Amino acid sequence: MTSFAEPPMSCNTVATSETQQETGRVFNIQRYSLHDGSGIRTVVFLKGCPLSCPWCANPESRSHRTTYLRRESKCIHCDTCAMDVDECPSGAWEQVGHDMTLDEVIAQVTKDDVFFNTSNGGITLSGGEVLTQPKFAIALLRRLKALSYRTAIETSGHGNTKQLGHIAQLCDEVLFDFKIMDEQRAKTIIGINLALVLNNFKHIVELGVKVIPRLPLIPGYTLDLVNIDKVLSYLRPFKINEIHLLPFHQYGANKYQTLGMEYLLKDVPVPSKSEVESIRQHIAAHGYHVIIGG
Known part of the structure; x- marks a missing residue:
């Protein structure tokens, strides 16, 4: 049995606009990533996401609050830690989300300079959703x-248009999920405002930012030619030449149990290589350079 708790909003909550600029809530910093932008990347995962994608691989990112599990x-039932992460002798209690200053984040990511320099890589902000912590x-x-540093973000595009524009102009590339x-299905299933997202995509493309559309291939949701052709139809007026495919995987499945959350896709099989290749060829036939995995 796994317990999952959230402190009151007043506890460790980023409250003021000034604090938001200097301090952000981070739940992971991942090094040596090869699928989150050009070259070798260090990815800073920001906590908080307004969406509820059933296939989310980072369910711990959804709540903006610092949470504990x-x-x-690992629990030895010693009754000595009183739910205190620092006092827990077995490491059973874990904190999800830490408030970090700009200096603290930069001190961490700059350790990877040698990888960035040799691979034309850089630093990517991901989440959750970056647009939930725009000032930071x-x-x-x-x-x-x-x-x-070369910079990038991964985004669903669901957020304030002006803030997204400011963020995008500080990036060498924007990885934008469709x-x-x-x-109606988008609103009902994942809570996304599709019209806002499409307008935001158009806005940052018109700003001259390099934007790379990414298509998650999720059986029962997005892995069908009707949905894919709608993406291609929307992209047609833009000068986009590269698309990334993100095949569904089960890597985050165990996180749901750990967090005490229901995982709706536990029995959904991952797409076969032939299914993914068929989609790749279909998109390539429309003139795009297609990369599997990003």
Whole structure:
């Protein structure tokens, strides 16, 4: 049995606009990533997401709050830690989300300079959804650009248009996910405002930012030619020449149990290589350079 708890909003909550600029809530910093932008990347995962994608591989990112979980497999039932992460002798209690200053994040990501320099890589902000912490994202990207780092974000595009524009202009590339292209299904299933997302995509393309559309291939949701052709139809007027495919996987399945959450796709098989290749060929036939995995 795994317990999952959230402190009151007042506890460790980023409250003021000033604090939001200097401090962000991060739940992971992943090094040596090969699928989150050009070259070798270090990815800063920001906590908080307004969507509820059933296939989400990072369910711990959804709530903006700092949360705590207990892994039953590690718990020795000593009754001494009082749900205190620092006092837990077995490591059963874990904190999900840490408030970090700009300086703290930069001190972590700059450890990977040698990889960035040799691979034309850089730093990617991901989530959750970057647009849930826009002021911190803007401040961090500004600092990184001032230090001459290549930057990128991964986004669903679901957020404030003006803020997304500011963020995008501080990036060398924007990895932009296209999910369910039926407006009503998109709203009902994942809570996304499709019209807002499409307008935001158009806005940042018109700003001259390099935007790479990404298509998650999720059986029962997005892995069909009707949905894919809607994406291609929307992209046709734009000068886009590269698309990334993100085949469904089960890598995050165990996280749901750990967090005490229901995982709706546990019995959904991953797409076969032939299914993914068929989609790749279909998109390539429309003139796009297609990369599997991003």
